[in-house]
Amino acid sequence: xxxxxxxxxxLGPRWALLIVERLLEGPQRYxxxxxxxxxxxxxxxxxxxxxxxxxxxxRLPLRHxxxxxxxxxxxxxxxxxxxxxxxxxxxxAAPDGLQRV
Amino acid sequence: xxxxxxxxxxLGPRWALLIVERLLEGPQRYxxxxxxxxxxxxxxxxxxxxxxxxxxxxRLPLRHxxxxxxxxxxxxxxxxxxxxxxxxxxxxAAPDGLQRV
DNA sequence: CTGCATCCGGAATGATACTG
DNA sequence: CAGTATCATTCCGGATGCAG
Numbered sequence: 187x188x189x190x191x192x193x194x195x196x197l198g199p200r201w202a203l204l205i206v207e208r209l210l211e212g213p214q215r216y217x218x219x220x221x222x223x224x225x226x227x228x229x230x231x232x233x234x235x236x237x238x239x240x241x242x243x244x245r246l247p248l249r250h251x252x253x254x255x256x257x258x259x260x261x262x263x264x265x266x267x268x269x270x271x272x273x274x275x276x277x278x279a280a281p282d283g284l285q286r287v
Numbered sequence: 288x289x290x291x292x293x294x295x296x297x298l299g300p301r302w303a304l305l306i307v308e309r310l311l312e313g314p315q316r317y318x319x320x321x322x323x324x325x326x327x328x329x330x331x332x333x334x335x336x337x338x339x340x341x342x343x344x345x346r347l348p349l350r351h352x353x354x355x356x357x358x359x360x361x362x363x364x365x366x367x368x369x370x371x372x373x374x375x376x377x378x379x380a381a382p383d384g385l386q387r388v
Numbered sequence: 389c390t391g392c393a394t395c396c397g398g399a400a401t402g403a404t405a406c407t408g
Numbered sequence: 409c410a411g412t413a414t415c416a417t418t419c420c421g422g423a424t425g426c427a428g
Contacts, residue, residue: 193376228392271368272290332411353409
């Protein structure tokens with residue numbers, strides 16, 4: 187399996203990269219992510235578990251009934267890839283010379 | 288919608304980035320992609336059509352019943368993003384010094 | 389009240405047969 | 409060879425239930 191395929195095993199499922207992008211701004215709580223991304227709670231819980239297993243993020247217990255999700259070193263290492271993808275979408279011309287407006 | 292979300296609209300569906308990675312090595316025919324990636328023919332046809340619409344690749348008619356798929360300028364611009372993701376999966380954290388701005 | 393599990397309908401994906 | 413048609417399976421999104 188190529189390295190890219192391995193990356194996509196973790197980051198390919200819907201919302202995974204968007205969650206990481208959000209966490210690049212700092213630790214977030216479950217409810218914050220759910221509202222900001224407008225994602226179903228079940229899917230969010232699943233993605234967070236997968237990303238934690240993959241070592242991309244970790245749970246930080248805050249206090250009673252409240253925890254935050256923060257990127258690990260490995261999660262922070264995704265900053266470059268996310269920046270590349272964002273720049274690609276931002277800077278690109280649309281199909282065959284059409285211009286974005 | 289964030290730029291990242293816009294990128295994922297095109298590149299998020301399964302196999303999309305893997306197809307682009309393959310085409311970075313040069314134009315490929317339908318059957319080559321199908322065998323190398325081991326992807327269902329219907330899904331491959333759908334992805335190719337989507338990526339063509341998004342301006343990432345284009346069809347090159349070769350001869351009777353034969354055509355090749357090649358990256359456009361815009362598709363080639365994904366080389367950096369794919370490299371970042373591959374390096375990330377390869378275990379390496381992206382060196383801060385090499386990060387593109 | 390926040391964090392998650394469960395249930396369900398619809399969309400995306402996979403496997404395979406078939407056509408030009 | 410390059411797809412399309414069809415059906416099974418898995419994934420996603422939304423609503424709801426429930427425990428801490």
